Amino acid sequence: MFRVGEISYLNCTPLFTVLRSSYANDGYSFVSGHPSELNAKLRSGEIDLCPSSSIEYAQNPDKYLILPDLSISSKGAVKSVLLFSALPIEALDGVSIGLTGESETSVILLKILLTMKYSFANSYYKAAESDQSIYSGHDALLLIGDRALAEASKFYDAHVYDLGELWQEFTGLPFVFALWLLREDSFHRSPQTVRLLHERFVCSKERAIASFNEISQTTKQNIWDNPSFLINYWNIISYDLTKEHIEGVKLFYRYAAKCGFIESEPQLRMLEWNS
Incomplete structure (x- = not known):
């Protein structure tokens, strides 16, 4: 059983709402937590993949592969x-x-x-x-x-x-708060499951972006009693991982290394599929 980390914040609600409602979770389960909790579980092998704090990759680049086309980012204000x-x-x-x-x-x-x-x-x-x-x-x-x-x-x-x-x-660049990180040993254990999950993640992302209004109606509001708040919030988040996003990640790592927060700027190891 593949274990997928699910950040328990509103910025992840759209994708996981679509993922849960559109697909039977055959072969995988979800583990919820805040970013630091999930980083630790990914690092220890308690989960196999998750949207993980981008600094986690820089601190342990030999453990992980980065899933393409997915992130939690902002191109300016992120509000949270x-x-x-x-x-x-x-x-x-x-x-x-x-x-x-x-x-x-x-x-x-x-x-x-x-x-x-x-x-x-x-x-x-x-x-x-x-x-x-x-x-x-x-x-x-x-x-x-x-x-x-x-x-x-x-x-x-x-x-x-x-x-x-x-x-x-x-x-002048986006900031990538989270990359979708996959343990490399988990990939080798079940590449078919990873490929299925990646396809579902990307499809869920695209469907979620087109369905913010519907998702906002079913999301527990807590202090936000107006669905338009959620729609506006989700619209400023970027869920993609383009070349510009990757440049932002690389610059963040360069500065982190310069300031002594990581040992060196890591090479980005992207998961690639053979057609």
Whole structure:
């Protein structure tokens, strides 16, 4: 049985909704979690593939193959990877910043931006799970996913900075928050299952993009009681992996290596099918 990681955030809802409703999951099962949890399970072999934080590939490039045509990216604002601050960003030099523990990619992206775009020298600490609100006394706090969306919906005077937008301003390129990573040993165990899954993922992506309105009607809204919010949110996310996206990934890895967050810029090993 192939085990597929499913990120339990709204940005993944469209694809997995279509995948579950359109296909019998013969030969595979789903394992839900936030990005850091799924990264660890992929690394240890508890799951076989998933949309995984892009930094996970750079830290373990010999373990994985990258599925083509799929990502979770932004070409500007992404709305769910946000730095909340009591101060304008220009005044954050030297400030200690609270970090989410749910995504290492977003943490490293923030550190790259503050170091390379703003030439700041900051200290960082992991914010407690129960203390992830700008109201909790943080000078600045990085949040991602549904928690970031919820926090941004509140009315207060905090400054809010979208890391996807800051990256695009800095580089002119998309930012790839997640790549679809496959354990290479899992591929060799069952290449036919991988090929079937990849075809289903790509078809589900295309059908999901054409069906945001219908999917929004069946998605649990929580604090979002207007389906148009979900439609607008999903429309700004890029689920593709084009040459431009790959250039963005390579630049992110180059900067991560330059800042000492990874040992070196890895070669991208894309899964290729023989016709």
